[in-house]
C-alpha cells in the first residue's frame with residue numbers, strides 16, 4: 111500500500127537471497143520454480159484449488175468467478191461461462207474483432223490528420239473494451255466512437271491503483287462500496303465514477319432480463335439469463351459483479367500487452383520488416399483485415415505475441431492458492447523436500463516466474479526467437495495463470511493480439527525520416543522508452559512508473 115505496488119520486486123529479491131521457496135508473509139509461501147506450476151495449479155477438477163483472501167478480497171466482487179473462493183461453486187459458475195470462451199466460439203467473434211479494428215483504423219486516420227502524438231494505450235483499451243462489451247451485452251455505445259476514446263473510463267480504472275488498500279483495509283473498501291454513487295462521487299470523484307460504471311452494468315443486466323423473448327446465443331448475459339442455473343445465481347447483484355470483472359479483465363490486460371508489442375516492433379525496424387514479410391503472404395493487400403484462421407500458423411507473429419505476454423504480463427498479482435485437501439511436496443533443486451501442509455497459502459507471480467533465469471536466457475530481453483527455438487517454453491507461462499482457475503479469456507486475448515498486431519503491421523510502415531515520400535501510412539514512436547511499457551508496479555494489473563503516458567506514436571497518412 112505504501113510503496114504502491116512494489117512488493118512483487120521485494121519478493122523477487124528474497125528469492126535471489128534465499129532460494130526458490132520463501133515465506134513472504136506470515137501466512138503465504140512464494141515459490142519461484144517453473145517445475146512446480148503444474149502441481150500447484152492443477153488441471154484436475156478433482157484436486158481442489160481455491161484462491162486465497164489476498165486475491166479474493168482485492169476484487170470486492172464475490173459474485174464473479176474470479177472472486178469465488180469455493181471450488182465447487184467456482185466450477186458451477188465457470189461452467190456457465192466456459193462455452194463462450196472456447197476457441198470455436200471465440201472464432202465466431204471474428205466480425206466483432208475486425209469491425210473494432212476497422213474502427214480503430216478510422217480513428218487513426220483522423221489522428222494522422224490532426225498531427226498530434228497519440229496515446230495508444232488509451233486507444234487499445236477503448237478497442238478491447240468495445241469487443242468484450244459487445245460480446246457480453248450486444249451493440250451499444252462504443253468507446254472508439256467517443257472523441258476522447260472515453261478517457262473517463264480510465265479514470266474509472268484509476269481506483270485500481272487503490273487495489274492494495276482494498277485488500278488490506280477491506281472493511282473500509284467494503285463500506286465505501288456500499289455508499290450510493292452520488293455520495294461516493296462527492297467524496298472521491300474517481301471511485302464514484304467506478305461505482306456508476308458498475309451500476310450501469312446492473313441496468314444492462316436488468317434490461318436483458320426484462321426483454322420479452324431472449325434470442326438464443328445473442329450475448330453472454332442473454333445466455334446466462336436464459337440458462338437453467340438456479341435463480342439465485344441470476345440475481346442482478348451477482349451478475350453485475352460478473353459483468354464488471356469480465357469487462358475489466360477483458361480490456362486493460364490485453365490492451366497493455368498490445369502496447370508492449372507495438373513498442374517493440376516500432377523500436378526494431380528489422381523485426382518489424384520480418385513480421386511484415388510473414389504477413390504479406392497471408393494478407394497480400396495492406397488494407398485487408400486479417401482472417402483469424404490464417405494467423406495461427408504464422409511462427410514469428412505468434413512468437414512475438416508470446417514473448418510480449420511473458421515479459422509484460424497484464425495481470426501482475428501473486429496468484430495465491432490454497433489446497434484444502436492435500437499436503438503439497440516441493441522438491442527444491444538442491445534435493446531438499448518441503449512439505450506445505452493442506453490449507454496453507456502458496457503463490458506464484460507472473461512478473462517473477464516469467465523471468466526465471468534458469469528457464470529464460472537473458473530474461474529481461476525481448477527475444478521472440480526463444481519461442482521459435484523452443485515452443486515448449488509456453489507451458490511455463492504464468493501470465494494467464496494455470497489450472498482450473500486459469501484465465502477464461504485466454505483464447506479471446508490471443509485472437510485480439512493476433513488480429514490487431516497483424517492488421518496494424520500490415521497496414522503501416524515505420525516512418526523513415528531519410529526519405530521524402532513514404533510508401534503509405536506510417537507510425538513513429540513519440541517520446542516513448544521501454545520504461546513507459548515496462549511492468550513497474552503491481553496493481554493487480556500492470557502499471558508503468560507514475561506520470562508515464564504509456565506508448566505514444568505519431569501517425570502519418
Ligand code: HEM
Pocket residue numbers: 161165175176177188242355356357359360361363364367423424425428429430492493494495498499500501502503504506507
Ligand atoms: C493479455 C490478456 C489477459 C491476461 C494477462 C489475463 C490474466 C489473467 C490471470 C492471471 C487470471 C487468474 C487470476 C488469479 O488466479 O488470481 C485471469 C483470470 C480471469 N480472466 Fe484474464 N487475462 C487476460 C485477458 C482476459 C480477457 C480478454 C478476458 C475476457 C473475458 C478475461 C477474463 C478473465 C476472467 C473472467 C478470469 C477469472 C477466471 C476464473 O476465476 O475462473 N481475461 N486472467
